[in-house]
Amino acid sequence: MDIQFEGKRVLVTGAARGIGRAICEAFAADGAAVLATDVNLAELELLQQYTIAKRGGSIVTARLDVTDEDSIARLVEKQGADFDIFVHVAGGVLGQKRQPVENVPAADWDSIYDVNVRGAFMVARAVVPAMxxxxxxxxxxxxxxxxxxxxxxxxxxxxxxxxxxxxxxRQLAHELGPFGINVNAVAPGFLRTSPDYERQWASYGEEGQQAMLEQIPLRRIGLPDDISNAVLFLASPFANWITGQTLSVSGGPVS
Structure with a gap:
């Protein structure tokens, strides 16, 4: 299966590190013109500097705060909205830690929803007309x-x-399917792709880490490339009749 994206424009949010970075690198290596966006400009510069694009691919970086409508509007005005592919990676736990529900500030709840869900909605809304x-x-x-x-x-x-x-x-897949637009999700298992998740991994200790691995059928935690491979498949013509689905990429069902 030779997946190629020559002539395709790809917008990726949350591109500076981990899963987002791997997705940008993979698309560029397969010929896509990638617009890699994040609020972390320093790591975006490293992404652009060290990515090896092939088949005519390229990476351009831009700051984007997916929680800010004005930021999205400025990006569209400068870069255009005619993207063939949109991948929403921005999200995560934003440095938050486990605490009892009765102690969770509403602002903490809102900040996670703003990046993970509202951000996906607002950027999707911006690119849909061109699609x-x-x-x-x-x-x-x-x-x-x-x-x-x-x-x-x-x-x-x-x-x-x-x-x-x-x-x-799933909802957007039903709405946008008549226009030839596929919308899917990828559900990664545990990856050590950010300081938040490194702290989580360390908190388990050696015994807890081994116990986690023993629950995963493939006996390892995920790598960014595991997720980028799934994303590129869903964004490719090989997935033209797949929409509204969630692909679990987790090393197998946890026992």
Missing amino acids: KASGAGKMVFISSGAGLGVSLTGIQAYASAKAALISLA
Whole structure:
């Protein structure tokens, strides 16, 4: 299966590190013109500097705060909105930690929803008109295993937001399917892709880490490339008859 994206424009949010970075690198290596966006400009510069684009691919970086309508409007005004593919990676737990539900400030809940769900909605809203005009488009939202079950983080807003992202993908798939637009989600298992998740991994200790691995059929935690491979498949012509689905990429069902 030779997946190629020559002549395709791809917008990726949350692109500076981890899963987002791997997705940008993979698209560029397969010929796409990638617009990599994040609020972390320093790491975006490293992404652009070290990515090896092939088949005519390229990476351009831009600051984008997905929670800010003005930021999205400025991006569209400068870069255009005619993207063939949109991948929403921006999200995560935003440095928050587990605490009893009665102690969770409403602002903490809102901040996680703003990036994970509201951001996906607002950027999708911005790119849909051009996709409708072209009669084709692909969207992939990065959810989480937490959206399919119970979050290991224990953070209520994170689990709920990732489930909401799956529902949003399914709803948009029904709405946009008649226009030739596919919308799907990917639900990664645990990856050590940010300082938040490194702290979570360290908190388990050696015995807890081994216990986690023994629950995963493939006996390892995920790598960013595992997720980028799934995203590129869903964004490719090989997935033209797949929409409204959530692909779990987690090393197998946890026992």
